[in-house]
Amino acid sequence: MSDGRETDTASEGSYQLSRPKKSPSSLTNLSSSSSMTPLSSVSGSVMSVYSGDFGNLEVKGNIQFAIDYVDSLKELHVFVAQCKDLAAADVKKQRSDPYVKTYLLPDKGKMGKKKTLVVKKTLNPVYNEILRYKIEKQILKTQKLNLSVWHRDTFKRNSFLGEVELDLETWDWDNKQNKQLKWYPLKRKTAPVALEAENRGEMKLALQYVPEPIPGKKLPTTGEVHIWVKECLDLPQLRGSHLNSFVKCIILPDTSRKSRQKTRAVGKTTSPVFNHTMVYDGFRPEDLTEACVELTVWDHYKLTNQFLGGLRIGFGTGKSYGTEVDWMDSTSEEVALWEKMVKSPNTWIEATLPLRMLLIAKISK
Known part of the structure; x- marks a missing residue:
């Protein structure tokens, strides 16, 4: 120089x-x-x-899922079962085209994103999908799991329907009840301002x-x-x-x-x-x-x-x-x-x- x-x-x-x-x-x-x-x-x-539209639709309904860590595979498994009583993106026909997206926070990048298929024309979608993350358990314990539900329209635009967040640092992985399917109420997003x-x-x-x-x-x-x-x-x-x-x-x-x-x-x-x-x-x-x-x-x-x-x-x-x-x-x-x-x-x-x-x-x- x-x-x-x-x-x-x-x-x-x-x-x-x-x-x-x-x-x-x-x-x-x-x-x-x-x-x-x-x-x-x-x-x-x-x-x-x-990518998405926050705040335009009412947040309501519940999501059923379970999480487990498979030590032999060094994988986190997120079993997304179903949602019920979601908000209607199409108010006239009372239906949405919902899917579920997951992140391991604080990473909000594309590489950390997993998602289910879109289930069309329903407020009570059934998924029964397992979303897998290859990750060391000690690293997993420093993170949070974010599940969010979205409506995807004909033009592939996304509208937010609600989310759930679990703190994996305090999660009891040895508790067998925590491996069972549970219903969680969907909540409003405190982001993107908070994330920024x-x-x-x-x-x-x-x-x-x-x-x-x-x-x-x-x-x-x-x-x-x-x-x-x-x-x-x-x-x-x-x-x-x-x-x-x-x-x-x-x-x-x-x-x-x-x-x-x-x-x-x-x-x-x-x-x-x-x-x-x-x-x-x-x-x-x-x-x-x-x-x-x-x-x-x-x-x-x-x-x-x-x-x-x-x-x-x-x-x-x-x-x-x-x-x-x-x-x-x-x-x-x-x-x-x-x-x-x-x-x-x-x-x-x-x-x-x-x-x-x-x-x-x-x-x-």
């Missing part, structure tokens, strides 16, 4: 996207020949880890914008954004303290795989030190007002990656190159860091920011 600072690792990439026609110039790819991601495809490829406020830890990082001088020109036409991921603090204990965490980075709206960079994984700690610098070149000054740095923290466990939390650092305007986008949603702290970086080129701007749940952009090929 030009500032003489020693880091464990470093990686480089180029910021690229297809801009609207009103912006005729294009970024020069200085380090790779990434494929371009059309801006129009970005907002359509953004998914929420909380969950403590997901913090990230220590620093940003720097480095303009690239061009011979014969007074002002640089492009520059580099340097992202120094120092460490994370107090990450969620999905598996006790046995996390194997790493950080991914993309610069939105470019979601091409070649634009993705990541740190190495650091194991067996909830406060991993990465000390990794990522460099993205090809930034014009005007791109700094339209782009957004998305940093996400993940736990790698066996063949899956579970989302822990993230940051989205930009101006938080809700728009990019004139198009409304979900991902331009930076918090005031994230905006403040980006503003300081833009106003102070060639200077490291440091911050410690709280991690949060995000609408996660899918990586295009």
Whole structure:
């Protein structure tokens, strides 16, 4: 690095996207020949880890289920039997198309989600399905089981019908009665506000914008954004303290795989030190007002990656190159860091920011 600072690792990439026609110039790819991601495809490829409509339907009824841990398989089995007296999504015909979804909290990511089939046109669906989680028992005892009931309409939109949550830390696994089917009343969701406020830890990082001088020109036409991921603090204990965490980075709206960079994984700690610098070149000054740095923290466990939390650092305007986008949603702290970086080129701007749940952009090929 030009500032003489020693880091464990470093990686480089180029910021690229297809801009609207009103912006005729294009970024020069200085380090790779990434494929371009059309801006129009970005907002359509953004998914929420909380997909659904909360609060529009009455919460009523009950769900019958049982849980058991099978030591020989090292699996949690959730036997979802049935529901009764659910709220009617179709008030006129007094029916819903319900299904049951389960999570092991605090993980609310796609990898931790299990669900039953949809049973159509009924308020009293019968499932008789077993949902299985491969998990060590000592890790299971640090978590909560969340079961929620949803109506799925013809257009695959989901409406919340109620939920039940069990604290597995205090669950008596040796009590045979706890392995029997029981009825539980469905409750209203206290989230998503409460889930958003969950403590997901913090990230220590620093940003720097480095303009690239061009011979014969007074002002640089492009520059580099340097992202120094120092460490994370107090990450969620999905598996006790046995996390194997790493950080991914993309610069939105470019979601091409070649634009993705990541740190190495650091194991067996909830406060991993990465000390990794990522460099993205090809930034014009005007791109700094339209782009957004998305940093996400993940736990790698066996063949899956579970989302822990993230940051989205930009101006938080809700728009990019004139198009409304979900991902331009930076918090005031994230905006403040980006503003300081833009106003102070060639200077490291440091911050410690709280991690949060995000609408996660899918990586295009």
